[in-house]
Amino acid sequence: MRADARKNREHLLAVAGAAISEQGVEVSLRDIARRADVGLATLLRHFPTREALLDALLRTGFDELTARAEELETSEAPGDALVAWLRDCVGWTTEYRGATVLMAAAIEDAESALHASCVTLRAAGARLLTRAQAAGVARGDLDGADLFALVAMLAWLGDQPSLTPRADHLFDVVATALLTDEGSG
Amino acid sequence: MRADARKNREHLLAVAGAAISEQGVEVSLRDIARRADVGLATLLRHFPTREALLDALLRTGFDELTARAEELETSEAPGDALVAWLRDCVGWTTEYRGATVLMAAAIEDAESALHASCVTLRAAGARLLTRAQAAGVARGDLDGADLFALVAMLAWLGDQPSLTPRADHLFDVVATALLTDEGSG
DNA sequence: ACCTGAACACCGTTCAAGT
DNA sequence: ACCTGAACACCGTTCAAGT
Numbered sequence: 001m002r003a004d005a006r007k008n009r010e011h012l013l014a015v016a017g018a019a020i021s022e023q024g025v026e027v028s029l030r031d032i033a034r035r036a037d038v039g040l041a042t043l044l045r046h047f048p049t050r051e052a053l054l055d056a057l058l059r060t061g062f063d064e065l066t067a068r069a070e071e072l073e074t075s076e077a078p079g080d081a082l083v084a085w086l087r088d089c090v091g092w093t094t095e096y097r098g099a100t101v102l103m104a105a106a107i108e109d110a111e112s113a114l115h116a117s118c119v120t121l122r123a124a125g126a127r128l129l130t131r132a133q134a135a136g137v138a139r140g141d142l143d144g145a146d147l148f149a150l151v152a153m154l155a156w157l158g159d160q161p162s163l164t165p166r167a168d169h170l171f172d173v174v175a176t177a178l179l180t181d182e183g184s185g
Numbered sequence: 186m187r188a189d190a191r192k193n194r195e196h197l198l199a200v201a202g203a204a205i206s207e208q209g210v211e212v213s214l215r216d217i218a219r220r221a222d223v224g225l226a227t228l229l230r231h232f233p234t235r236e237a238l239l240d241a242l243l244r245t246g247f248d249e250l251t252a253r254a255e256e257l258e259t260s261e262a263p264g265d266a267l268v269a270w271l272r273d274c275v276g277w278t279t280e281y282r283g284a285t286v287l288m289a290a291a292i293e294d295a296e297s298a299l300h301a302s303c304v305t306l307r308a309a310g311a312r313l314l315t316r317a318q319a320a321g322v323a324r325g326d327l328d329g330a331d332l333f334a335l336v337a338m339l340a341w342l343g344d345q346p347s348l349t350p351r352a353d354h355l356f357d358v359v360a361t362a363l364l365t366d367e368g369s370g
Numbered sequence: 371a372c373c374t375g376a377a378c379a380c381c382g383t384t385c386a387a388g389t
Numbered sequence: 390a391c392c393t394g395a396a397c398a399c400c401g402t403t404c405a406a407g408t
Contacts, residue, residue: 145351
């Protein structure tokens with residue numbers, strides 16, 4: 001990549017990150033280009049879709065969450081590790097209002113730029129869940145896809161200003177339900 | 186209202202209902218007007234905002250759910266009544282993909298055309314919850330706003346095609362958590 | 371009273387023309 | 390290689406002009 005292109009790309013990512021944290025992931029791409037003093041077509045050239053732009057922005061977070069899952073797998077008790085990781089996932093998405101909907105769409109759309117990251121994240125969660133189930137501290141009738149859906153719906157609460165005040169409490173309610181051994185076996 | 190105006194209004198509601206059940210609540214208003222063989226400005230004259238249109242469409246369902254809550258309050262055991270009503274609420278929204286987001290926004294926006302209906306619905310749920318708590322069969326650390334948020338997040342799963350297969354199962358997980366007596370008192 | 375076409379300011383997509 | 394203005398087909402809003 002040419003030097004000016006790389007500079008544009010990095011500047012666009014910085015501006016997009018700021019714009020999204022202010023207005024959410026549905027912010028106008030034209031606005032981002034304007035704020036970056038770049039043509040809209042240039043933004044589209046670097047990131048052909050909104051998902052591609054979001055993927056570039058979220059990748060660091062995705063990688064950190066995956067690494068965090070691996071770390072928790074060895075350092076914490078199975079139940080605590082699972083809940084701690086879920087909390088990290090839900091908390092992380094608060095920086096990217098609206099991203100949950102795009103992630104939910106991406107998990108089953110192999111064409112989406114976000115697909116691979118979402119699948120990796122789901123797999124990391126599934127490993128923590130399986131470990132907790134093997135230890136007999138988590139419901140046995142859930143799998144990685146259920147866990148992904150649970151994280152998504154709890155994260156979604158953080159996207160809705162009117163529901164956000166309840167999000168922490170409802171997280172605990174759901175986490176408690178997860179750690180019951182009902183349905184196991 | 187003039188006869189032709191009433192006819193337009195009713196026809197628009199029928200067309201809008203069909204369009205929304207096909208494409209969700211974010212369907213283009215221009216499309217609805219086109220399909221109703223009416224000018225876009227006429228649609229906006231009858232329903233000045235998307236929320237106003239949606240409110241007219243959802244009002245029947247809102248009223249039925251409120252009546253259903255009152256009926257369940259006398260006919261069923263407190264815990265069963267609560268869960269049955271939650272199931273009805275979540276199931277009802279599947280006809281209106283995307284409505285959950287608008288309802289979540291409306292519950293705290295007194296200017297929204299949907300506000301009054303949402304508040305009424307929340308109050309109906311709160312009564313069922315209080316009754317179940319008094320009978321000692323529901324968690325005591327939840328209120329009507331928590332319940333509204335729980336319904337919203339479970340209904341939201343039905344809006345996301347990739348998560349919908351898990352919705353019924355996760356409803357049961359959450360319902361079980363609700364009926365635990367942990368946190369009561 | 372009620373309806374509507376047209377103008378408006380947006381949006382994301384595409385591409386020929388520039389450097 | 391990389392960038393961009395301009396044209397395109399959309400969107401919801403507004404309003405003067407029609408019946």
